[in-house]
Amino acid sequence: MWTVFVAEFQEERLVSRCAGVMTGASVPAEPAYRLLGPLEVAAGPAGPRVVPPGRQQTVLATLLLAANRVVGIDQLIDAIWYDNPPVTARTQVQICVSGLRTTLAGLGPDGGPAIVTQSPGYLLRLAEGQLDVAVFTALVDEADTLSAAGELDAAALALQRALALWRGPALSGTTSRTLQTRASQLDEKRLNAIEAHVDLQLRRGRHHQVITEVGALVDQHPLRERLRGQLMLALYRSGRQAEALEVYRSGRELLIDQLGLEPGDELRALESAILAGDSRLHLGTESAQSPPRLPEPEIGPYQLPGDIGDFTGHADLLDRAERMLSAQARPDQRAVRVLVLVGKPGAGKSVFAVHLAHRLREAHFPDGQLYADLGGTRTEPVTPADVLGRFLRALGIPGSALPDGVDERAEMFRSLLAHKKVLVVLDDAQSENHLRLLMPGSPTCAVLVTSRARLTGLPGAQVSDVDVLAPEESLSLLTKVVGAERVDAEPAAAQALVRLVGGLPLALRIVAARLAARPRWSLAWMLERLADERRRLDELAHGEMMVRASLALSYDGLPPDARKLLALLSGPAEGSFPIWVAAAVLDADPFDAADLLELLVDVQLLEIVAIDLDGSPRYKFHDIIRLYAREQAERNEPEAERRAALERVGAGWLALAEEAHRRIYGGDYTVLHGNGARRKPAQSYVDQVLADPGGWLDAERANLRDAVGQLADAGMHEQAWDLAVSLVALYETRCYFEDWELTHRRALAAAQAAGNRRGAAALVCSLGSLHLSRSRPGAAELVESALTVFTELGDREGQALAGRNLALLDLAAGAGAAAMDRLRQAGEDFRAARDPIGQAHVLALQAQLAWDGGAEEQALAQLREALAMCQGIGARRVEVQVRYRLSWMMGKRGEIEQARDLLTGLLDVVRETGDLEGEARILHRLGSMNARLGAGGTAIRLLRKAVLVRELMLDGDGAAQVRAELEAVAERFGLTVDDGELPEVPRPGRSGPGTPLPSRRSP
CATH class of the missing domain: 1.25.40.10 (Tetratricopeptide repeat domain)
Known part of the structure; x- marks a missing residue:
């Protein structure tokens, strides 16, 4: 039904969106302040500046309607409270204005303040073209002038531009009585402009095309006689005299029933003329058959937000994306090109998309660029109907001609873009369903989408990840914003700042903006402020840029069980982690936990970073996202539940570490165990990942080290020491001596604080073994102190281990007889503890002594x-x-x-x-x-x-x-040390699987 409108309005596009002229003045693509619909303040690629509803919106609207004039505080009080202000009214108005000044920073003329204090109140400084009401009024006045001069096409175009500014009823949502009155006045001006536009259409011989539009308007405003008369005239000129007269009769009945009035003189005269077939109702032949046509505009709608002057990084992705979107449509190509950019919150997807669109617009999409922020991460995303309405207005369709149905709007949109080279940028999409109606139908067009979800269900779409910045790219961006002189003066601090934000562009821009705003701050001082994890998210905020707010959009949209998993994972999952960790956190089935993990990956709150040794995915937090999740855990999850989750994860690591030890030693031999809880993952998983115990240690090294520290810090001393000593055989074979010492020192502090004598003795004895293996002083004192405790507790395995280590020390000191006595006692203790591997160790050492003695x-x-x-x-x-x-x-x-x-x-x-x-x-x-x-x-x-x-x-x-x-x-x-072929040395899997090493306690 809309093909006639499409044909008409294709020749009357909104040239002013790009380079139109309003009485010689430039008209911005989107006025910064918008009252013709819900109140909005727009600025740049970051989208609208949010003005809180209620008092702040009332104050801003009142100031805007009197722009560049002083508005007294009493007027503002009246607008907010009418005749019932509180005693604190003046103070509350001052608070509102203070908040607005922050929100509107930089929007004043020449980038200055928007609101200034001027007795007896405030003045909002406004440049020409910044307020949609002013632009609308100027365009209507221009249309009147052009119409009076006989320039009907130009007048119609001016009215189209004016009506395209409307997004709904003026100031919709306001509760202020004063503003509601002003809004009604504005709505009346809109209807007058619509009627003027219909008049121009009729004067241009376009009566066939306006019938449907005007008929809908009459249904909405049945008492407006001018609209009813326009519909009657359009029907009459289209040869539908009976219908024209029926429109009159139904209107007359309505007026009599509701108002007790007859139609006005003009409407009655029109009826009489129709009845008489008055020839004056017809246009001249030339006007009716060949209405003047405007030339096809050379430039289409240009809605892109401004580009970023200091855009940095992603060079390869930019090149790939540009090639994909700019590829010319082949004769056999039928599908529109669609690229979906995905990335975690704060990764700079929107900035990347806008920058890419600017690179593409002139050479590849000369017919226009459409842009919409879909608000997919907000509680109420923008509907496809609203987006299509804005796009259609930008393409030249007056608001009065927009179809009500979303499918009809989509149909009109596709028709308008047929064979045109237009780029459509859809920012922050929620789902595939959010996008399907917004797709052009022509392969000459392209669509660029940003989303936190991968949207792989969108037909024909290619998906590309906008990753965090590489370290050198991050440093380059910091330098551009802060200045090379400051960065060069503190290179170490600059590198540390880049590492601390993990390449997240939003976080890096906030850091850089704060430094730029405070030129006397050193980079080292900024680094110190960010170093405390508890304050880091507070520090990552500047003006409207807030990392916490960006993350909240994704977090708040999660189902409860996914929010719970993300929050509870933030404690035990500091590095990459396998699926069983998530299952332990929730005390749930691994497959259920895996489904939730994938949901978190889909919304970019977790990422898959590797494949586990069993072939399943491994997941990881970005450090800043983990800090946010930890905040949510502390805020929303009871401490008892957080501790229980940590204990279950610790129990899993302990069970796996014990099993790894068994596979090296054939059982629980030459090791002490405590009573800490165990939670063994599925046997199939255990068998696969521990087929190579050393490789498992390499893969989980950081997690195991962190687990010991977390358990110790939480006061779970029994699990902490048990896990630490269970890892010794692996640490020893892999030469991870630093991890050996670090885990033991952390667990020892917890055990000693809790009075856990056996656990402390086990750790001290193991540290003695470490000192012995590394030839460090103090080994004997450590082992002897442990032996004393084991003897007091009657722990034969502990006595055997300590005795064997002391024998090794005696051997190193050349005290063979003392070593033999200790080995004899250690052998008895190992037998009593039923530890055959300990006995084998002792026999091997006794054999060495026997050999040295000639036996x-x-x-x-x-x-x-x-x-x-x-x-x-x-x-x-x-x-x-x-x-x-x-x-x-x-x-x-x-x-x-x-x-x-x-x-x-x-x-x-x-x-x-x-x-x-x-x-x-x-x-x-x-x-x-x-x-x-x-x-x-x-x-x-x-x-x-x-x-x-x-x-x-x-x-x-x-x-x-x-x-x-x-x-x-x-x-x-007679050779050199370089003679002979040198095969490559196989390194253990420090970045992947590996296998164990032997003890250094034997030769």
Whole structure:
């Protein structure tokens, strides 16, 4: 039904939206202040400036309606409270004005203040074209002048431009009596303009086209005689005399019934003329058949917000997006090009989209650019009907001609854009359904969408992620805003600021804006203010830019169980985490938890950063989002529930750490355990991720370290120490000595504070082992203090572990007899504790003492017994250590080739398991043996590799020892240390899966 309107208005587009002239003055694409509809204040790509409803809107509207004139405080009081003001009325008005000054900052002429104080009240400074009411009035006046001069087409265009400013009833939503009166006056002016426009259409011979429009208007305003007369005339000129007379009769009946009045003189005269077939009612032939036409405008609607002068980063994405959207439509192409930009809150999607649109507009979309903020993250998003109404007005359709139905509006929109090169930018879309009616139908058009959801259900759409800025891009943006001089003066602080905001553009812009606003602040002072996590979100606010508010839009739109998960995860999930952590947090089924995690990913509050060892996704917070989620947890989740969630997650890590230890040692051997809660994930998951215990440690290293600290800080001391000591075998094999010490120190402080003697003793004993393995002083004191507690508590496993470590210290000091006594007691304690691997350790050490004492056969027998124990249990790691000792003894007996062959077989095992310590020792020994056998080149190759492995382990002393032997071998054979091919050293999976290493307590 709307094709006739489309045909008409295609020739009368709103040229003024881009470069129109209003009495010689430039008319902005969108006036900054809008009263012709709900009150709005618009400014830039960030969208409208929000003016709180109620008193502030009443004050602003009153000042705007008297723009550039002083409005007394008493007038403002009357507008707000009418005849019943409170005693604090003047103070409340002052507070309102203060708030408005902040909201309107920079909107005054030349960027100055918008509101100034001037006795006896306030004055709102307004530049020409900033207020839609003023623009509307000027355009109506211009139309009157043009019409009087006979320039009917130009007059019609001016009225179209005027009516396109209306978004609904003037000041809709206001409760002020004073403003309601002014709004009614404005609405009347709108109707007058509509009637004037219809008159022009009739004078231009377009009576066929206006019938539907005017008929709808008569239904809405049945008592307006001018509209009724216009409808009668249009029908008569279209050959529908009977219908024209029926319109008159129905109007007459309505007037008599409701008002007791007859129609006016003009309407009665028109009826008489129609009845008489008066020829004066017809237009001349030339006017009726060939109405003057305006030339097709060269420039279409231009609604894009202003570009960002300091736009930074995303160069590759910009190039890809530009190629995709600017591609010329092929003859066989039928679909419109659609690009969806997704990203987390504050990632700069809108800024990116506007910048991209400006790059594309002139060369690729000369027929216009349409822009709409859909408000998808707000409580009530903008409806497709409202958006289409705005687009149609921008394309030249008067508000009075807009269809009521959204489907009809969409139909008209597609018709208007047929074969046109128009770019449509839809910012902050909520869902696919939010967009479907807003899609053009022509492949010559393109659509650019931003959303926090991926919108993969939108047919034909390509989805691209707007990620956070890279460190160098972040530094570049900071430099552009703050200035190179300040950044160059404090490079370390600048780098730290960039790291602290994690490349989030909104957060970075806030930091930069605050520094720019305070030129005497140092970057180091800003850094110090941001360093406290509890204050960071408070600091990340400047004017209307607020990280917290941006995140709240996404968080508030979540269902309750997703909000709960996000909040509770913020405590235990500091790094990337697997699905079972979310299940533990909610005490829920893993598949249910996974569904909620994916929902959080969809709205960009979590991201998938890796694939877990079982093939499932791993998730992660952006640091700033995690801080916001933690705020919500503290505000909305009871402390008992937060503690329970942390305890369940800790129980999961403890169960996995224990199982990893068992797979290395064949059981719960050579380790102490407490009574902390356990929560084992699904067995299928455990079997997959712990097929390689060392690789699991590499993947979860940060999480395990954090878990110990979180449990300790929460006072869950039993779980904390239990988890820490359960990780020792993994830390030792992977050479994560810093983690070993850090976790133990954190857990020890908690255990001691709680009076947990056994837990504290276990940690102290383990720290003694660390000091021993790293040749640090103080090991003996630590182990002896632990032994004292274990003895008092009657803990045989603890006594055995402490005794064995003290024996190692005696061996290092050359006190063989004392070491033998301690080993004998440790062996008895291990037997009492039913720990065969502990016994195997003791037997291996006793074998070494026997060998040193000349009892070679006894030593070999003890090693064979230890080997049998390890093989019976499946403790492969300890088996490698025992076989290594056996090879060493064979070499001492002169059985060099047999010892070398045994070591070569062991090298395959340690390489397979990623055992760096074992590989370093075996490579060193193999190099020495090959040198003794005369294979100099092979010896050099093996020794060089041993040096590299030691360096990888950060073992400088060990590397120096091997390097000295390498140089001696090279000199002996007349070679250089670089001779021989050097295979690549396999590194453990510090960024992925890996395998365990042997203890340094054996040679």
